[in-house]
Each structure stands twice: as C-alpha cells, then as structure tokens.
Amino acid sequence: xxxxxxxxxxxxxxxxxxxxxxxxANELNVTPSAISHQVKSLEEYLGIQLFxxxxxxxxxxxxGEVYLESIAGAFQTxxxxxxxxxxxxxxxxxxxxxxxxxxxxxxxxxxxxxTERYPDIEMDIHSSIGEIDFAQSDIDMxxxxxxxQWSGIDCxxxxxxxxxxxxxxxxxxxxxxxxxxxxxxxxxLSVRKRPEEWPQWFQLTDTPYxxxxxxxxxxxxxxxxxxxxxxxxxxxxxxxxxxEEIENGDLMVPIDIMMQQSKSFYLVTQKxxxxxxxxxxxxxxxxxxxxxxxxx
Numbered sequence: 320x321x322x323x324x325x326x327x328x329x330x331x332x333x334x335x336x337x338x339x340x341x342x343x344a345n346e347l348n349v350t351p352s353a354i355s356h357q358v359k360s361l362e363e364y365l366g367i368q369l370f371x372x373x374x375x376x377x378x379x380x381x382x383g384e385v386y387l388e389s390i391a392g393a394f395q396t397x398x399x400x401x402x403x404x405x406x407x408x409x410x411x412x413x414x415x416x417x418x419x420x421x422x423x424x425x426x427x428x429x430x431x432x433x434t435e436r437y438p439d440i441e442m443d444i445h446s447s448i449g450e451i452d453f454a455q456s457d458i459d460m461x462x463x464x465x466x467x468q469w470s471g472i473d474c475x476x477x478x479x480x481x482x483x484x485x486x487x488x489x490x491x492x493x494x495x496x497x498x499x500x501x502x503x504x505x506x507x508l509s510v511r512k513r514p515e516e517w518p519q520w521f522q523l524t525d526t527p528y529x530x531x532x533x534x535x536x537x538x539x540x541x542x543x544x545x546x547x548x549x550x551x552x553x554x555x556x557x558x559x560x561x562x563e564e565i566e567n568g569d570l571m572v573p574i575d576i577m578m579q580q581s582k583s584f585y586l587v588t589q590k591x592x593x594x595x596x597x598x599x600x601x602x603x604x605x606x607x608x609x610x611x612x613x614x615x
Contacts, residue, residue: 323364330357331369332394335379335387346455395454395589411440411597416447416461420541424560426462433604440597453589459598462605463585473591475602477584477609480557481577482516485570487550496573499524503531506552508543511536516555520578544570559612584609 322328333343334354344351362369369383379387417426422444434442451461453472467474484502494504499521507517507530514536521528535552537543544561547554548569555578564570586602588594594602 323361324357327357327361327364328390329394330354331361332387332390334358334370334377335383336391338376338378340377391454398454411437411595411600412443413440413595413597413601414443414445414457414459415601416445416451416458418448418462418464419446420539420560421462421464422446424541424544428563429608432608433601436604437597437600440600451587453592459588459595460601461587463587465582465585467583467585469587471590472587473589474585474587475606477586477606478612479583480580482520482555482580483558483572483577484520484553484574485544485556485558485561485565485572486547486553488568488571489550490553491571491573499526499574499576502553502574503529506530506532507534508546508552508554509534509536510540510543511538516578520555520576523578524574524576 329347330343330349330353333346334340337343337346340351340354340358343354347354358370367382367386368380369386370377371380426444445458447458447461450463450469451458462477463469463474464480467476486505490505494501496502503521503526509517517530517534518528532552535546537546540554540556540560543554544556544564546552547556548564553573557580558565558572558577561570565572586605588598
C-alpha cells in the first residue's frame, strides 16, 4: 500500500497539533493556503474528512484525532532516529534546559566538576522558565522543579527540596539566636507566591507565628537569598542553592531545622527517547551530585 505524500502528512500533523492552518504555516515556513491545499489533498487521498472547517477555526474530526495521534508518534520516532544518527556521527553534545535560579545557584557552582570528568562533551545550556516542548525543540534534557506529574515526558526523581532559615552573620551580631522564636525578632523575607512557608516552618517548630516586624516579599527565591546576604532579614531557602554563600561565610544557618517542600527536582526527557552517551553521562553526574546534597 502506498503512503500519502510526506508533505501532506507534515501539514496535517502541524495543523492538527496547533488546530490552526496559520500556525502550521508559520511553523513549516509556508503559506496558510499551502497548508489547506496539502490537508485537502490528504483528505482526498484517504477519502476521509480530517478537519471540520469553520469561518475562522479548524477542528479535528474524531477520525482526525485518532489519525493525528498515530502520525505524531511516527514523526517522533523519525526525529529520535535522526538524532541518534547525528549523535553517533557528530560526537557528544548535550542541550540542557534549566531554570535561571537553578542555573545560577546550583549548576554553575558545581559545573566545573562535570567538565573535568567529561571534557569531550559539548554543552549548550539554556536558561528557561516553564515546560519544554521536546517534540518541537532540540533540547535533550531539562531539570524541572515540581510534583513530577507532567504528561508526555519521562522524568527521573533526583531529590526532595528542603527549606532552612538563612541570614547574614551581621544580624546574629545584633541579636542572639538560640530558639526558633528568636528569629521573630528579625524581618522575615519570603517569596510572594509562597507566603505560607514561614507560618509552616514555625508550626513545624511548635512556635506561634507572631512576627515583630513587617515581612518583605520578593518574586522568587533567588531574590530572597540575595536580600538575606545583604542583611535585610532572614530567608527560607534550600541550602544547596546558597552553598557558596554558606561556605564563604556570607550566610549562616541560625536554626538548623529543615522543612521538606511538596515539590522536588526531576531530570526530564522526551518520552521513550533513547539516551546518547552525553545524556547518560549527565544523568549519572547530576544524580550523584544531588545525592551529595542530601548527605550534607
């Protein structure tokens, strides 16, 4: 049995995935009319209507939805095969996506160890916020922070995240800290979208949450850590993300009581994608380094 033309299948897959001839055209660098023509040709070839066409919108028919699922899987298989071939011929290269805070606070302080272990691997590191569309991206791997419930990807648990109070040694020169309640003498720094963290930490220590000063909230944890380093107050942070500041004496842990977060770190890849040697090397390295954080 002859297969439909590849161009028609590409046009259908892009249009079905985006539910837009215009977006499919932008993706494939053709005109919307060319997408419409290719899809129409495919429908005539199959003798089946794949789209319902409305004035300004196209939607897949039930038959179209079933066909798209199979076609998308076939394209992903071809993409994976091509990547494996290119990796085998072009040497070891890894394209990695991580959040800006994780890049700055965790990866870069430890990355020399990876480059010394694997000097022949070429790295392309992307600072990225949000989830990666692996089907449409050349990213090989990413590090996510969340609950592990993502669809369409393979994810490996790396480690849980814990929060501990940190502050500048300057503050501890002003006030003596012996018990959790002593932290309430200072200004508490928090992440704007996570105001519950300080009350939960004090609840963990059986201490009534009664701040003596107004709190300062920031847009992200990296800003709260920076503010704590400058002596503005006490922040809750994952100690592995401020390890350099703690080692250098710029930050101290006044009360060493850790609170486990509901979210964790995960290494994620496109679903069912075979690992290149570079991907396997990074997986082994980050797994080992994350385990070292837990044992600290």
